[in-house]
Amino acid sequence: MSKKIVAVTACPTGIAHTYMAAENLSIAAKELGIDIKVETQGSVGIENKLSEEDIKQADAVIIAAATKVDRSRFQGKPVLEVPVEQAIKDAKSLIEKALKMEKPAGYVEKIEEIHKDRAASRTGAYKHLMTGVSYMIPFVVAGGILIAISFAFGINAFQNQGTLPAALMQIGGGSAFALMIPILSGFIAYSIADKPGLVPGMVGGMLAVSTGAGFLGGIISGFLAGYTVDFLKKSIKLPRTLEGIMPVLVLPVLSCLIVGLLMIYVIGTPIKSIMTVLTNWLAGMSKANAVLLGLILGLMMAFDMGGPVNKAAYTFATGLLASEIYAPMAAVMAAGMTPPLGLALATLIARDRFTEDEIEAGKAAWVLGISFITEGAIPFAAADPLRVIPSIMAGSAVTGALSMLFGATLRVPHGGIFVLPIPNAVGNLPMYVVSIIGGTVVTALMVTALKKKVAK
Amino acid sequence: MRIRDILNKDCIDLNLKSTDKESVIKELISLLVNRGLIADKEEFFHAVWEREKTYTTGIGMGIAIPHGKSKSVKRAAVAFGKSERGIDFDSLDGKPAHLFFLIAVPEESHDLHLELISTLSRKLMHEEVRRALNEADTQEKVLEALSVDVRVN
Structure with a gap:
């Protein structure tokens, strides 16, 4: 199929x-053997007007004009703008140059790219931890939602053996949630040492659960398992004929033994005490401390929009779900939703502060915001970091603090607005929604106040 | 409507005398003035000259198309002139212009005339039209060259 160009001359x-x-x-x-359609904006008016279909099919756009031509309808296309001469x-x-131009990434594609780039650029311990977290999340989502549905039958309904609520609890709580820390630990080790890391990682994770070391123990056992396997692989040299037994016999047995013993005798007990202190503190936290924690988690969520600081807050809150602490999770998800939401709102109330492209992106930011994809704020922040980042941090801090203040809870680590209608997934739903709206409005107002008008 | 409706035979001068940009525009304007198509030639010259100042209409390929929109123009019309030795017209390609189309458009003009002018402008982009114009040695041949249908789409 030949390439197609659309052009406007004026x-x-x-x-x-x-x-x-x-x-x-x-x-x-x-x-050149290229399809072209040229719209002329001259004295006779607009002739040969480009239809939406024409623009959709075009590989590139050429605007040859001495006057201002509206570019908004060419969103997402490579546009070459030159003087009419x-x-x-x-x-x-001109045609050759236009066809060589890169397609400007659309807003959603840009976010996806940032996602991928970030995942690819992670290195070392952070990368391993994030691998573990990413494998763990779906388990927690499935478990959390099924538990919530069980609660919908009554908060103690699951205690009646043989009933559906009991079955749901057995699936969600007894199985999916029970696998959460072993999966986290196992895939941290997998990320470090490949397949042989999975076995001691998961076993170590199980031990973290049974010793009460919780998600902190699981993170430690994952790293421990990964590096142990790495070490064993390097230090054990078997004769060629026996190499086959390394992955099926030697590595699994030795690594499980080492990791298991360390977890039980060395690591389990101190980490358990730390977890106990932490969970007790979180459970019995004063309102003032709760608000402070929410504020800090909120700031962290917005600070780098999906980067390491954001992920630290997120991992912390998700890990606590295993210890039945649900309030930080609520604060974290809400605070991760408000940056794109606040910016989307700002594009509506203060159009003169945003470029055409940003106003367009604002529409998609709504969707990313309600889906808890904090990265949706990045294109705005990249364009004007010193005004946008403080604004989204302020909004997220307000949301995090409000969520904690109202004692909102969340049993599911992801899903954004789509988990809100699930009964019992969220505790104190009305005030939770208020918290999200509060931060959204704060961000929008602050961006509006800080950002300068865009010359158009 | 045909090209003859806007380009009268009497407005074709195959041997322009002028040697510079300003005088060639005036020379072409006088062709239209003689046909009674322009009420105030000073005023119209001013319009063309202002237009020329925004950027040159010496579009290269030996062609210049000075044009102006003015209330002193009675109806849309074109004057054509040729200069064998060429005149410096600040052309885009830096070369002298040989073929001149002066386009006069009234403030409120008839769409059909404007369409003819846009068609004429389009035709000049075709090499065969330019060649025929360069070779034309009679007024009739100029009109013939411009009557060929060459539109690509």
Whole structure:
């Protein structure tokens, strides 16, 4: 299929250049074997108007104009904008240049790319931890939602053996949730030492649960298992003929033994006391401390929008779900939703502070915000970091603090607004929604106050 | 409507005398003035000259298309002139212009005339049209060259 270009030509009087440029582009395109449609905005008015379909099919857009031509309808297309004379002088190289242009990444694609780039650029311990967390999340989501549904039958309904609520609790709580820390630990080790790391990692994770070392213990056992396997692989040298037994016999047995013993005799007990202190503190926290914690988690969530600081807060809150502490999770998810939501709201109330592209992106930011994809704020922050980042941090801090103040809880570590209708997934739902709206409004107002008007 | 409706035979001068940009525009304007198509030639010159100052209409390829929109223009019209030795017209390609189209458009003009002018402008982009114009040695041949249908789409 031949390439297709759409073009717009225009000039101040609209008498001659507009048409000469259009004709020249058509001639050049014909010579190059390229499909072209040229809209002329001249004295006769707009002729050969580009339809939405034309623009959709086009590989590139050329605007040859001495006047301002509205670019908004070419969103997401490579646009080459040149003075009208250029198309009269050398239309051929214009077309070639336009076709070589990179397609500007759309807003959602940009976010996806940032996601991927960030995952790819993670190194060392952070990368391993995030691998573990990413494998763990779906277990927690599935478990959390099923437990919540069980509660929908009555908070103690699961105690009646043989009933559906009991079954749901057995699936969600007894199985999916029970696997959470072993999976976290196992895939941290897997990230470090590949397949052989999985066995001691998961076993170590089970031990973290049974010794009461919780998610902190699970993180430690994961790293321990990974590095132990790495060490064993390097230090044990078997004769060639026996190499086959390394992955099936030697590595699993030795690594489980080492990791297991360390977990039981060395690591388990101190980590358990730390976890006990932590969970007791979190459970019995004063309102003032709760608000402070929410504030800090909120600041962390917005600070780097999905980066390491954000993930630290997120991992902390998710890990606590295993210890049946649900309030920080609520604060963290809410605070992670408000940055894109606040910016989306700002694009509505203060259009003059945003570029056309940003106003367009604002629409998608709503969706990313309600889906708890904090990264949705990045394109805005990248364009104007010193005004945007403080604004989203302020909004998220307010949301985090409010969520903690109202004692909102969340049993599911992801899903954004879509988990809110699930009965019992969220505790104190009305005030939770108020918290999210509060931070959204704070961010929007602050961005509006800080950002300068965009010259258009 | 055809090209003859905006380009009268009497407004074609195959041997322009002028040697500079300003005088060639005036020379072409006088062709239209003689046909009674322009009420105030000073006023119209001013419009063309102002237009020229925004950026040159010497579009290269030996062609210049000075044009102006003014209330002193009675109806849309074109004057054509040729200069064998060429005149410096601040062209985009830096080369002298040989073929001149002066386009006059009234403040409120008839769409059909404007369409003819846009068609004429388009035609100049075709090499065969330019060649025919360069070779034309009679007024009739100029009109013939401009009557060929060459539109690409």
